Amino acid sequence: xTMQRRHTVQNYYYFVLLLAGVLLSALSRRIEPLCxxxxxxxxxxxxxxxRPDPVLTVHCRVAPLRAFExxxxxxxxxxxxxxxxxPTELWHLLPPAATCPGGGNRLLFTLRAGEERTFQHDIVFxxxxxxxxxxxCCRAHPGTDLQPLLAEYRFDQTCQVxxxxxxxxxxxxxxxxxxxxxxxxxxxxxxxxxxAGIRPYSSSDRVRRVHWRTSLARQQLYVTDxxxxxxxxxxxxxxxLVSLGSPQVNTLDVAVRAASSxxxxxxxxxxxxxxxxxxxxxxxxxxxxxxxxLYRILDALLDAQPHFSYLTAxxxxxxxxxxxxxxxxxxxxxxxxxxIDAALRDLLARAFPVVLLIISPAQVMPTSRDHRPAEAxxxxxxxxxxxxxxxxxxxxxLVVVQDADDPLxxxxxxxxxxxxxPRVRSDWLAGWx
Amino acid sequence: xxxxxxxxxxxxxxxxxxxxxQPLLFSRARGVLVLVTLTGGLxxxxxxxxxxxxxxxxxxxxxxxxxxxxxVTAQPPNFWVGLSAGIALxxxxxxxxxxxxxxxxxxxxxxxxxxxxxxMRISGLSLAAGVALALLVVNLPTQGSIAAAAGLxxxxxxxxxxxxVALLLLYTSRWPARE
Numbered sequence: 001x002t003m004q005r006r007h008t009v010q011n012y013y014y015f016v017l018l019l020a021g022v023l024l025s026a027l028s029r030r031i032e033p034l035c036x037x038x039x040x041x042x043x044x045x046x047x048x049x050x051r052p053d054p055v056l057t058v059h060c061r062v063a064p065l066r067a068f069e070x071x072x073x074x075x076x077x078x079x080x081x082x083x084x085x086x087p088t089e090l091w092h093l094l095p096p097a098a099t100c101p102g103g104g105n106r107l108l109f110t111l112r113a114g115e116e117r118t119f120q121h122d123i124v125f126x127x128x129x130x131x132x133x134x135x136x137c138c139r140a141h142p143g144t145d146l147q148p149l150l151a152e153y154r155f156d157q158t159c160q161v162x163x164x165x166x167x168x169x170x171x172x173x174x175x176x177x178x179x180x181x182x183x184x185x186x187x188x189x190x191x192x193x194x195x196a197g198i199r200p201y202s203s204s205d206r207v208r209r210v211h212w213r214t215s216l217a218r219q220q221l222y223v224t225d226x227x228x229x230x231x232x233x234x235x236x237x238x239x240x241l242v243s244l245g246s247p248q249v250n251t252l253d254v255a256v257r258a259a260s261s262x263x264x265x266x267x268x269x270x271x272x273x274x275x276x277x278x279x280x281x282x283x284x285x286x287x288x289x290x291x292x293x294l295y296r297i298l299d300a301l302l303d304a305q306p307h308f309s310y311l312t313a314x315x316x317x318x319x320x321x322x323x324x325x326x327x328x329x330x331x332x333x334x335x336x337x338x339x340i341d342a343a344l345r346d347l348l349a350r351a352f353p354v355v356l357l358i359i360s361p362a363q364v365m366p367t368s369r370d371h372r373p374a375e376a377x378x379x380x381x382x383x384x385x386x387x388x389x390x391x392x393x394x395x396x397x398l399v400v401v402q403d404a405d406d407p408l409x410x411x412x413x414x415x416x417x418x419x420x421x422p423r424v425r426s427d428w429l430a431g432w433x
Numbered sequence: 434x435x436x437x438x439x440x441x442x443x444x445x446x447x448x449x450x451x452x453x454x455q456p457l458l459f460s461r462a463r464g465v466l467v468l469v470t471l472t473g474g475l476x477x478x479x480x481x482x483x484x485x486x487x488x489x490x491x492x493x494x495x496x497x498x499x500x501x502x503x504x505v506t507a508q509p510p511n512f513w514v515g516l517s518a519g520i521a522l523x524x525x526x527x528x529x530x531x532x533x534x535x536x537x538x539x540x541x542x543x544x545x546x547x548x549x550x551x552x553m554r555i556s557g558l559s560l561a562a563g564v565a566l567a568l569l570v571v572n573l574p575t576q577g578s579i580a581a582a583a584g585l586x587x588x589x590x591x592x593x594x595x596x597x598v599a600l601l602l603l604y605t606s607r608w609p610a611r612e
Contacts, residue, residue: 008530009485010485010526010530011602013485013489013492013526014526015598015599015602016489016493017489017492017493017496017522017526018595018598019595020493020496020497021496022591022594022595023591024496024497024500025500025591026591028500028503028504030500030503030504030510031510031512031515031566031567031570032499032500032503032510032511032512032514032515032518033496033499033500033515034515034566035512035514035515035516035518035519035563035566036496036499036515036516036518036519036522037496037519037522038515038516038519038559038562038563038566039516039519039520039522039523039555039556039559040519040522040523040526041562041598042555042558042559042562043523043527043555044598044602045601046554046555046558048601048602048605049605086547087544087547087548089534089538103539104538104539106537106538106539107538107539107541108534108535108538108539108540108541108544109541109543109544110541110543110544110547119541139534141531143551144527144551144555145527145530145531
C-alpha cells in the first residue's frame with residue numbers, strides 16, 4: 001500500500017522561529033540569533049531533501065471472533081519490512097468500549113529490510129455487542145519527523161461479544177414436563193437410562209432388556225426396567241420496553257446477562273429453551289434444545305435494545321409454538337413500564353408458571369458522594385414495587401427482586417434455600433412429574 | 434518499555450532547563466529572570482500537555498531573551514553561544530514532538546537510538562553550517578566595498594534568505610510521496 005506524505009504543523013513552527021531568528025539577527029546586528037535558528041533550517045531542508053520511502057506489509061489476525069464479556073480477544077499484528085523502516089507507529093483503532101489489558105494497541109518500532117515481526121495484544125470488552133476490529137493506522141516518522149508518512153489498513157473482522165454467563169448452583173424444576181430425552185427422571189417406568197428395577201418378562205418386552213444374570217439364577221426370564229426421561233419447556237421473556245442507566249451500566253444489560261445465564265443453565269440440563277423480547281418490537285425464538293439453540297439465543301440477545309413505541313405487541317399474538325402450554329416462564333423486567341403488567345396478567349391468566357425476576361434500577365444509577373438520597377430512592381422504589389407485586393404474588397407468580405450486581409444472585413439464593421416452588425418440588429418428589 | 438519513556442522525559446527536562454537558563458550565563462537581571470521563568474514554564478507546559486504551541490512560544494521567547502541579554506550586556510559576537518542555543522532549541526522542539534506520540538505507544542527496542550541518530554546527524558550538519566557561516570561573516574568585513582553597505586545588505590540578505598527558504602519549502606511540499 002502506498003503511504004501518503006503529510007506535513008505536520010511543526011513545519012510552520014520551525015519556519016516561524018526561523019523567521020524570528022533572522023529578524024532578530026538583522027535588527028540587533030548580532031550573529032547569535034541566526035546561529036540559534038540554523039539547526040531548524042537544517043532540519044527543514046533535511047526533511048525535504050532526504051525522503052525515504054519505507055515499504056511494509058501488515059497483516060492482522062483476531063481470535064476468537066466469538067467471546068463472552070470479560071474474555072480476552074487476542075490480536076496478532078504481523079509486520080514485514082521490505083525496506084528499512086524508520087520509527088513507525090502502528091495503531092490498532094479500538095471501539096470505545098474496548099480496553100487493552102495485555103500488550104499495547106499502539107506500537108512504535110523499527111525494522112531492518114526483510115525483517116518480519118509479530119506483535120500481540122489482548123482486548124477485553126466489558127459489555128455485549130458486535131464490534132468491528134482490524135482497522136489499523138500506520139505512521140512512519142522518517143528523519144526529523146516533519147513529513148510523516150501515513151497509511152490506513154483495513155482488515156475488518158466482526159467480533160461478537162456475548163453476555164456473561166453466570167453458573168447457577170441449583171435448578172428450579174419446572175411445573176410441567178413432557179416425555180423426551182432430558183435430565184428429569186419420572187417415577188414411571190419407560191424408555192430411559194436410569195435403572196428402576198427388575199421384573200419378570202412379559203410378552204411385549206424387548207429381548208435386549210433381559211437381565212441374564214437374574215434370569216439364569218431364577219431359571220425364568222427377567223427384564224430390567226428404566227425410569228422415563230422427561231424434559232421441560234422454558235421460555236425467557238426479556239422486557240425491552242425500557243432501559244435505565246448509562247450506556248456502560250444499564251438494566252437491560254443486567255437483564256440480558258440474566259437471560260443468557262438462565263438459557264445456558266436450562267439448555268445444559270437438556271430442556272428446551274425459548275426467548276421472547278417484549279418491547280416496542282416483539283421478537284421471539286421457539287423453544288429448542290442443544291448448543292445451537294444457545295447460540296441462537298445469544299445472537300438474539302446481542303441485538304436486544306429498547307425500541308421506543310407507543311404501541312405494544314400483544315402477548316396473545318405470540319404463536320403457541322413460541323409459548324408452548326405449560327412452559328416455565330421467566331420474566332426478566334424492571335417493571336418501570338406499566339405495559340408489562342398487562343402481559344404478566346395475561347400469562348398468569350393462561351396458567352403459565354411464572355417466575356418474575358425484577359432488576360432493580362437502584363444498582364445501575366450513578367452513585368453520588370452522599371449515599372442517603374440513593375438509599376431513600378431505592379427504599380421508595382422497593383415499597384412501590386411491593387404494592388404492585390402483591391397482585392402477582394396472589395396470582396401465583398414467584399417474585400425475585402434482584403438488587404445486587406450479579407443478575408441471578410437473588411434467584412440462586414432462593415433456589416438454594418428451597419423456598420422456590422415448594423408445592424411443585426413436593427409434587428415432583430412424589431412422582432407427579 | 435517504560436524506561437525509554439522515562440529516559441526521554443528526563444532528557445527533555447534537561448534540555449528545557451538548558452534552553453531556559455542559557456541567558457543567565459550573561460546576566461541575572463530581574464527582567465531576564467522573569468523571561469527565563471516564563472520560557473521554562475511554557476516549554477514544560479507544552480510538552481507535558483501535548484500542546485506544541487506553548488513549546489514554540491517558549492522557543493520564541495527564549496530567542497528574544499537571549500538576544501536581549503547579549504545586547505544589553507554588550508557581549509562580543511560568539512558563534513558557539515548561538516549554535517549551542519540552536520541545538521538546544523532543536524532538541525526541545527523535536528523532543529517534545531516525539532514525546533507527544535511516544536508516551537502513548539508501546540515502544541519496542543531500537544527506536545530511541547534511531548531517533549537519537551537523526552538528532553545527532555542534524556546537530557552535526559548544523560555545526561558544519563555554523564562554521565561555514567562563521568567563516569563567511571569573519572571574512573566579510575575585510576571586503577571594503579561590501580562593508581560600506583553592511584547594514585542594508587544584512588537586511589536585504591536576510592529577507593532574500595527567508596524568501597528563498599519559504600519558496601523551497603513550498604515547492605518541496607508539493608512533491609508526491611512516490612513518483
